Amino acid sequence: MKRVAILGSTGSIGTQALEVISQHPDEFSVEVLTAHNNADLLIKQAIQFQPNTVIISNKEKYSYVQQALDSHMIKVFAGDQALAQVVEMDTIDIVLGALVGYSGLLPIINALKHGKPVALANKEVLVVAGQLVNKLSHEHNAAILPVDSEHSAIFQCMAGEFEYSNSIEKIYLTASGGPFRGFTKEQLQTVTKQQALKHPNWDMGAKVTIDSASLMNKGLEMIEAKWLFGVDSSNIEVVVHPQSIVHSAVQFTDGSIKAQMGLPDMKLPIQYALTYPRRIQSHFPRFSFWDYPQLTFEKPQPDNFRNLYLAFEAIAKSGNMPCIMNAANEVAVQAFLHDKISFFAMSNLIEKTMEHISFIQTPSLDEYVLTHNESIAYAQSLL
Numbered sequence: 001m002k003r004v005a006i007l008g009s010t011g012s013i014g015t016q017a018l019e020v021i022s023q024h025p026d027e028f029s030v031e032v033l034t035a036h037n038n039a040d041l042l043i044k045q046a047i048q049f050q051p052n053t054v055i056i057s058n059k060e061k062y063s064y065v066q067q068a069l070d071s072h073m074i075k076v077f078a079g080d081q082a083l084a085q086v087v088e089m090d091t092i093d094i095v096l097g098a099l100v101g102y103s104g105l106l107p108i109i110n111a112l113k114h115g116k117p118v119a120l121a122n123k124e125v126l127v128v129a130g131q132l133v134n135k136l137s138h139e140h141n142a143a144i145l146p147v148d149s150e151h152s153a154i155f156q157c158m159a160g161e162f163e164y165s166n167s168i169e170k171i172y173l174t175a176s177g178g179p180f181r182g183f184t185k186e187q188l189q190t191v192t193k194q195q196a197l198k199h200p201n202w203d204m205g206a207k208v209t210i211d212s213a214s215l216m217n218k219g220l221e222m223i224e225a226k227w228l229f230g231v232d233s234s235n236i237e238v239v240v241h242p243q244s245i246v247h248s249a250v251q252f253t254d255g256s257i258k259a260q261m262g263l264p265d266m267k268l269p270i271q272y273a274l275t276y277p278r279r280i281q282s283h284f285p286r287f288s289f290w291d292y293p294q295l296t297f298e299k300p301q302p303d304n305f306r307n308l309y310l311a312f313e314a315i316a317k318s319g320n321m322p323c324i325m326n327a328a329n330e331v332a333v334q335a336f337l338h339d340k341i342s343f344f345a346m347s348n349l350i351e352k353t354m355e356h357i358s359f360i361q362t363p364s365l366d367e368y369v370l371t372h373n374e375s376i377a378y379a380q381s382l383l
């Protein structure tokens, strides 16, 4: 029985993880649930799954949650510090990191420092501080198991290859292209958030859906892949694949390519990360070749989607540059969601912030935190 801590249990990944867990009561129990703001759903989940502890990061909602769970003998804590500390509990076997953006960094770092394996959905943790996160993972023998569908695909392609140190020649990172695939620059000038929030294949949270529309998501994933699999960014190629059936592919030194396929359903990579290296039964809908007589592949258009180019530039510089880019992007996405800037203006905001903030080659954790805060403040001042 694996005892799971779900950081971000009320979000898209968190709720799907609880679906997986509820289908396998003999495999998993829930030890910790955490939410930022959605107290009602957190309470409902806690009553159903009976965790030892829940955390609500918004301190104003503490007494509301505490009163609701008091009679259920569930411990309740509030605030970001409690969120970062809860992963230390001895009774946690695996931490599912499903927080949004930078907020996941400190809890995941603390989980690794305490030797907890991390099933990581929250890619920004690796984007912001990949070098440090990898170092801690190795030092404390705490595995990072990818939940992001592309990275789960690559990880599944690597099964049986790690043991023999078979090295990757190239990664093909697939992208659906999002709702604006094939749009001209003129068309992109007037797109709205309502259009951007309608992803053709995947049902996800607002942050990652906007990132998918702007291709920043693929930029973040390219950086995530570099840190997870030790592949230089020049050996990662983004391939637009509108059907989202091939979830990514790995080319080995003999030229052979392995790909992982399936219907787009996040529950599969979530389950694999939680049960790795085993596979267990699932009742997710099965892929049929007859429903997809054509799978197609295209090159991305970096002229129209500048974020992808900015991400390659950020990882080429490395140091704190991806952290700067990520922070500016978080500001840009929020501003776009609140109708403060246009779709195109997001890339300008990110680029200007990357030019302005001081570069650090090998940042400490404190310097990452400082870089993030400075970048957020500067990007906000540009709005």
Ligand code: MN3
Binding pocket: 148, 149, 150, 221
């Ligand atoms: Mn993905």
